[in-house]
Amino acid sequence: MDELAQYDSQFQKVVEIIESSRENAYRKVNAELISMYYEIGKFISSESNNGGSIVPKLADFFAESYPTLKGFNRRGLYRMKQFYELYKDEKRVSTLLTQLSWSNNLKIMSACKSMDERIFYMNMCIKDRLSKRELERQIDSGYYERYMLSKRPLTPAIEESKNATGNIFLDSYVLDFLDVPDVVSEHDLQKSIIRNLKDFILEIGRDFTFIGEEYRVQVGNHDYYIDLLFYHRGLSCLAAFELKIGEFKPEYVGKMNLYLEALDRDVKKDNENPSVGIILCASKDDEVVEFTLSRSLSPTMVSEYNLKLIDKSLLQKKLKEYIELADLRADED
Numbered sequence: 001m002d003e004l005a006q007y008d009s010q011f012q013k014v015v016e017i018i019e020s021s022r023e024n025a026y027r028k029v030n031a032e033l034i035s036m037y038y039e040i041g042k043f044i045s046s047e048s049n050n051g052g053s054i055v056p057k058l059a060d061f062f063a064e065s066y067p068t069l070k071g072f073n074r075r076g077l078y079r080m081k082q083f084y085e086l087y088k089d090e091k092r093v094s095t096l097l098t099q100l101s102w103s104n105n106l107k108i109m110s111a112c113k114s115m116d117e118r119i120f121y122m123n124m125c126i127k128d129r130l131s132k133r134e135l136e137r138q139i140d141s142g143y144y145e146r147y148m149l150s151k152r153p154l155t156p157a158i159e160e161s162k163n164a165t166g167n168i169f170l171d172s173y174v175l176d177f178l179d180v181p182d183v184v185s186e187h188d189l190q191k192s193i194i195r196n197l198k199d200f201i202l203e204i205g206r207d208f209t210f211i212g213e214e215y216r217v218q219v220g221n222h223d224y225y226i227d228l229l230f231y232h233r234g235l236s237c238l239a240a241f242e243l244k245i246g247e248f249k250p251e252y253v254g255k256m257n258l259y260l261e262a263l264d265r266d267v268k269k270d271n272e273n274p275s276v277g278i279i280l281c282a283s284k285d286d287e288v289v290e291f292t293l294s295r296s297l298s299p300t301m302v303s304e305y306n307l308k309l310i311d312k313s314l315l316q317k318k319l320k321e322y323i324e325l326a327d328l329r330a331d332e333d
Contacts, residue, residue, distance in 0.1 A: 031098035034105065038097070041084030044077060055081065083109060090115060096122040103132045111139045113316070120144050128206040137202070141174040145315035152322050154286065157294035164299035165276045166235045172304045173203055173280065180307060186243050190214075190227050193243075207234040215240075217262035226259050237273040238263050241280060248284035248302050250292040260298045280305050 047054040055077045062072040086109060087093050096119070097105060104125050112118040121144065125135055138144075150170040153159065162169070177199040178192040193200050194213055201208050208230040215229040228241040240259050244252060256277040263275040277300040289302045 027099075030101060034098045034100070034102060037080045037102065038084055038087075040077070041080035041082070042088070044081040045084050045088075048081070079106060079109075092119055093122065096126065099126050101132070104130065104135050107132065107135055107139065112144075117144050120147070128202075134202055137177075137199075140309065140312070141176070141203075142310055142312045142315040145312070145319045146170050146172055146174075146310075148319050149315070149322060155290040157290045157296075158286070161293050161296075161299065161301050165278070165301050166232075168205060168207070168232065168235065169278050169301040169303055172306065172310070174309060175200070175203065175305050175307055176309050177203075178307060182307060184245060184307075186227070186245050189243050189245060193228065204230075205232075207232050208239065209233065211238070217259060217266065219258060219262050224259065224262065226263075229263075232276070235273055235276065236271070238268060238275040240275060240277045242277070244279065244281040246282055248279065248281040248289060250288065252279050252281075252302075253292050253296050253298075253300055256300050257296060257298045260300070274299065276300070278303060 044054055044058065055074055059072065059074040059077055062069055066072070083105065087097060092115075100108070100122060108118050108121050108125075112121060121135065121139065124130060124138065124143075128134075130138070147170060150172075151167070154162075175193075177196050178189070180188060180192050184192075190213060197210055201210070209232075211229040211231055213228055215226040217224050217226065226240045227243045230239040230241065231237070232239045240256065240263065242252065242256055242259075256279060260275045260277050268275060277298060279300065279302045281302065281304060284302055284304055293300065293302070
């Protein structure tokens with residue numbers, strides 16, 4: 001065993017070659033599969049336009065002649081037809097469709113209301129390699145609507161904070177997966193996040209890597225503890241999270257400034273960017289946030305969290321109102 005052990009790291013390279021080849025093979029097979037469904041949908045659509053529906057006859061043909069083939073029943077064939085007709089004139093998705101699994105394509109096709117929303121989730125699936133369950137969760141939680149609403153212009157101080165933190169934070173997060181009561185202590189909230197860390201990172205972004213909870217920083221003769229500390233790969237910086245069960249208070253920013261300064265002086269590496277902070281509160285008054293952040297020197301964002309799924313229809317209504325208002329202002333200009 002000792003003799004083999006010395007080759008472990010060397011032989012691990014062979015394992016990496018095998019895994020890489022398997023991944024490439026899967027992608028090629030999946031791409032061919034999606035292309036096949038698209039071409040079958042094109043055939044069905046073309047034949048259907050000649051009068052009558054060919055789907056029932058084609059489904060019967062497969063059932064009788066190729067009974068072992070799965071997915072070629074009436075429902076599956078109608079989906080292929082819909083798949084083709086939905087995307088046939090949309091050049092923006094031509095390179096995206098084959099990078100998604102068929103199940104993710106179906107979910108996006110059926111659950112999204114606009115092409116922009118579909119493209120948003122396609123890119124998210126590819127970037128974050130979302131499983132079917134993870135994609136369903138993001139769609140059900142209204143992630144697209146929350147993301148778009150977070151990008152709307154706000155007050156100058158909040159906009160400056162958004163830019164300083166790389167525009168990576170949303171105005172609101174949905175933490176329904178924590179399964180905690182509405183009234184919960186900050187300690188319980190923190191512990192529940194740790195127990196559900198995978199889902200929490202899915203919600204805040206896959207570029208976050210967890211470093212620790214109750215992370216200790218020392219200032220003078222005093223010890224302070226950051227609720228959650230992450231590293232963000234895209235920004236190349238530390239990210240401190242403070243959890244608050246009530247409404248945002250101005251003094252929270254002063255404490256975060258202290259944390260970020262301590263991190264930058266004693267923890268941050270020379271090749272890393274200045275640390276950023278997010279204060280996650282149960283609620284916030286944007287005017288109070290604006291006044292507070294206008295004098296803050298540290299890159300900090302204040303966001304709300306919800307312990308239950310937000311009514312998606314309300315999010316869609318808010319987003320529609322924002323888009324209509326933006327279009328109106330554009331016409332006035």
